Amino acid sequence: MDDAATLGTTSSRPRRQAGPYAGLGRGLIIVASIILVGCAGFETLHETGITSFGFENWRPILYAFLLWGVALGVGQVLIRGEAGKRALFILPAALFTVAMAIFPTIFGLSIAFTDWNLSSTTGQRFNGIDNLVALFHDGYFWNALLNMVYYVLMVLVEYAIAFGLALLLNAEIKARKFFRVAFLLPFMLSPVAVSWMVGKSMMEYRYGPMANLMRFFGWSSPSFFTNPWIARFSIEAMDAWVAIPFVMILLLAGLQAMSKEVQEAARIDGATGWQLFWRITFPLMLPVSVTAIALRVIFKLKLADIVINTTSGGPGGATDTVSSFIYREYRDRSNVGYGTMLAMFYLVIIVVFVTFLLDFAGRLVRRFAT
Amino acid sequence: MAITTATLDHTALRRTSRLHLATIASRIAIYGALILWAIVCLFPIYWTLTTSAKSAVDITQAHLIPWVNFQPDWKGWRSIGLSPDTIGTISTARDEFLARFTNSVVTSIGASALAVVLGSLAAFGLSRFEYKFLWMRNKDISFFFLSQLILPPVVLALPFLVLYRELALLDTTVGLIALYTLTVLPIVIWIMRDQFNTIPRELDEAALVDGLGSWGAFWRVILPIALPGMVAAFILSEVLTWNEYFFAALLTSSDAKTLPVMVASQTGSQGINWWSMAALSTTAIAPLALIGIFLERYIVKGLTAGSVK
Secondary structure, three states: OOOOOOOOOOOOOOOOOOOOOHHHHHHHHHHHHHHHHHHHHHHHHHHOOOOOOOOOOOHHHHHHHHHHHHHHHHHHHHHHOHHHHHHHHHHHHHHHHHHHHHHHHHHHHHHHOEEOEOOOOOOOEEOOOHHHHHHHOOHHHHHHHHHHHHHHHHHHHHHHHHHHHHHHHHOOOOOHHHHHHHHHHHHHOOHHHHHHHHHHHHOOOOOOHHHHHHHHOOOOOOOOOOOHHHHHHHHHHHHHHHHHHHHHHHHHHHHHHOOHHHHHHHHHOOOOHHHHHHHHHHHHOHHHHHHHHHHHHHHHOOOOHHHHHHOOOOOOOOOOOHHHHHHHHHHHHOEHHHHHHHHHHHHHHHHHHHHHHHHHHHHHHHHHHO | OHHHHHHHHHHHHHHHHHHHHHHHHHHHHHHHHHHHHHHHHHHHHHHHHHHOOOOHHHHHOOOOOEOOOEOOOOHHHHHOOOOOOOOOOOOHHHHHHHHHHHHHHHHHHHHHHHHHHHHHHHHHHHHHOOOEEOOEEHHHHHHHHHHHHHOOHHHHHHHHHHHHHHOOOOOOHHHHHHHHHHHHHHHHHHHHHHHHHOOOHHHHHHHHHOOOOHHHHHHHHHHHHHHHHHHHHHHHHHHHHHOOOHHHHHHOOOOOOOHHHHHHOOOEOOEOOHHHHHHHHHHHHHHHHHHHHHOHHHHHHHHHOOOOO
């Protein structure tokens, strides 16, 4: 079987499977490329004002790109036969990801170094590293970043609760199916609906049931969003409520996949429940735990909708996440240039942080696995 | 001798009864914790549902139980034209709601379907064939796809705002579908790669021997086996895209506005009409709550793909 299906034209064995239509395929790709570049160049000239005629917008270039994608796929098959057909499996997803993630990110970089406010009339203006300098002096941004540290640390608490719930569901219980579905439901709910019905209705300080419950426990003025720490905690509680089922399901699957024999043997040797958990269950669960925590942290770093809807970052930026802060930077001030710089800076921090996190997690698992 | 046996029996009995008591205590603790957390999970849903039937007085007095504390009414549902007495009449509120609801349905299903198609193809290719593109081999290409998961929406939001304005895709369902597909594509590839790896390679090799090409093998042999995984990937994508708010809030204004954006913009001049907010929230959470109840095993399958070996 020939597994040397290669993408692109850098095959180590070019033309090995060259079909009779290879020339046609190459011609097709070349023509489509010319159309794409031609359209883009034509519209660029129009946009920069060099020529007076052009398209109404950039939409035709999008069509040209789609056409080019199709031509590239057909061309691959014509040029390389079976190997081309195999390349066709990953080509659509690869083109899609490049067009929708890589290209906009690079395009974003070109915005990040400009002074561009959509509501002002001056338009886009290159301003070097001014945005970066402003970023370093922006207390609100660093405050939001610090909040992210708190939110990310709370993942450990979410993990502990989720582990407890997974153990409960794994115990010998009746109506397991009911409890599993009930525990899963918060994960399904729209965070926006949760922010309104829980954050703004149930946590209403005059008559919300949460406030009444807190009064019952002796907190005389239960306002959940005036004190910075309590506000932060309230946001975290809502986000945790939505996300705990996700961690719980992963851990439950891990518990169910664990061999019962090891546990039985330990129990016969006289291990107590506590020892059993710390010596056997917890170490065996480490790989699943690391996966669950890493995925949860990645999703936590995107936290925005609950904050935007419940507190808009208040009081005084205490609950702001980086995403919600940038969201307001655009929504309230239309500051595209500066907002993009903030986002790019955040992306760099995330990439570095997640790389370290995954590296640390990998080493942790390896150390305990051996 | 007889006495010692009796004492032994006695202590043994005491020990078993203490053990018995401990078991009962632990049972009570377990069920207590289970029921407590079930209440934590279900009460907000109950609250949302009942609030949609409350009048202003019942809300400010925090009445909890229908028919006992307060007389339920179709108040919230009437405000969006969906109560029994308004369902036959013409209602602009209902038209508005239905438009948003339809947008949400079309956007989430469109994006999930597209992501499952693109993702399954890529995952199948990566699990079966060896690719080489520049310096990238299969491992690097997989990493390239999966690493998109850490890209926060906020990085793409502003560039897309500008790009979509140039492409005349702002406030269009197509634009939103493309973006949502991007956000769930890594997850679909993650799930499907795991799914295809569990299918023995002998199967598609046999299909190749039978004269089916790689696409024939994929389409006729592998796809039917991988269908449960695709359903799981689709449903998980559906959950994430139905609830998405960030992009929808930034990139839509009227035509393509989805349900979460409509829920979030309910504050009127006289504050919030909680009953209509609750009715809207109910419609926003009901479809997924039903999926959660009836298709729970697919969600569990999707979530746990690749993490438990």
